[in-house]
Amino acid sequence: MLTLSIPAISCGHCARAITEAVLELDPDARVQVDVERKTAAIDTRAEPAAVSARLAEEGYPPATA
Numbered sequence: 001m002l003t004l005s006i007p008a009i010s011c012g013h014c015a016r017a018i019t020e021a022v023l024e025l026d027p028d029a030r031v032q033v034d035v036e037r038k039t040a041a042i043d044t045r046a047e048p049a050a051v052s053a054r055l056a057e058e059g060y061p062p063a064t065a
């Protein structure tokens with residue numbers, strides 16, 4: 001389980017965009033976005049670096065820990 005802090009999350013649209021971006025990488029991924037906490041919990045076989053890069057492309061770069 002990958003849990004990313006994504007400061008750009010602000011609403012349900014962001015949650016959908018993030019979910020769709022991850023599903024493009026891995027159709028079997030499970031994505032849970034918490035809009036209030038600005039986090040995304042992602043269960044996927046995709047490489048974490050690939051997920052981060054894809055989300056950054058989409059305008060939701062994960063904060064580095």
Ligand SMILES: [Cu+2]
Pocket residue numbers: 009010011012013014015
């Ligand atoms: Cu939004």
